[in-house]
Amino acid sequence: MKVTVNTLHKKARDGEKIVMLTCYDASFAQVMDEAGVDVLLVGDSLGTVLQGADSTLPVTLDEMVYHTGLVARGAKNALVLADLPFGAYQQSREQAFASSARLMQAGAHMVKLEGGAYMADTVRFLVERGIPVCAHIGLTPQSVNTMGGYRVQGKTDDDTARLLADAKALSDAGASLLVMECVIADVARRVTEAIPATPTIGIGAGLDVSGQVLVVYDMLGIYPGKKAKFVKDFMAETGSVAGAIRAYADAVRGRTFPAAEHMF
Template structure:
């Protein structure tokens, strides 16, 4: 039995997401960085995030800091061309919302012009003015608290946040500040499940967890992690549902072997000439060097 929604389902909107959360319907978000992954994810999830995690997942960087607006625009445009029904959210990369309100509005507005329905940015109290400015310009904002990857150096690495009393209360208070500033939802990453539960219980907007336990309004994972396409260390909070890397590598290996054994392509994968053209080609004889000038 298929678990896919009908192909003509209505587009997911922010009010609809918020209503689903109020109705205790769990929300599902994953990443997409190109047309292929967007088409793969769209029939299944409620939200697609064009994340700056593209830096780690697709571009070979150690973290998200080198990701630029130009890179994000490139990947967002590829995803947006598929016209997803899921809500399309674009990550504001490092330094795209730190320097001035004017540049922030230009960058975020450019995302909406390229097809995003909302933007996501990291941080708490320090981001309130920026969030309000974006909301005032009708740009929906998803917040992001806890383990914020753009702060990897300040945090001393990718570590669970909010375990200490002061830090836990700070994250809880920041969540309420972001809601008051106008965020329509919050990503909670890498925090204890009890803290995420308290935040979810006391907010009126949805929370999307990643490494934040089971009590959030919904969950997000990187698509490549779910499908087992990443190699090396995987965080504790990742559950992989298929060994995609191995399966795809096996398929590619089978094709390469068929090429080397001369069994690919077969007649079924080849084109044929019409009879008259085939006869002309088969009877063609290379002209002698003296004949070539006459032919010209």
């Protein structure tokens, strides 16, 4: 059955976890689709895991359009979510719409942008023009230079208040989904409870969210350097890509991932 925005909202209302993975090509899209992954995120993480860059910042809109088209051709049922890359949406609402339109024309069903309450006006502008939006708060990789590195979010009262205010502003603006990255588990729970109209997707944000996302290469144990705390290698348990993806989906839906050792 084709996954739509309404499907995701119904899953969240019914307490069924949403399963999301990053995806960059048609072959992986087909495998994920057959494994029942709900959302395929064409992430600008391709800059680090495919291109070898040290951040997501060099990824261009043309590259995102190309990879979105590949994933869209491989996915029959999953919802295709495409990242707006750095520099493709921050200048103005009109720039964000033009960039989003290209991703939608390439096959995306929704676009994702990073940023807090200051992006609410852009989210509303896009939604009013027929483009579903996934917002992204907490650790926002495109802002790594201003954040001073990849740091866990929600450690202080002020930080928690900011995350709650950001989430409410983005939800009120019409965001269809909200990704929270590297957020203290209890804070992510509070955010989820505060925005019942917008399902939340965690990556390093604990168990009490509407769903989970991981970078597929991390989930398969293919990553340089030290493994992030919130990552689990599902390939080690299954021995095949398809088996690892199914195991991940089952663990998310069965609420066994993330476990305590994967949370902040």
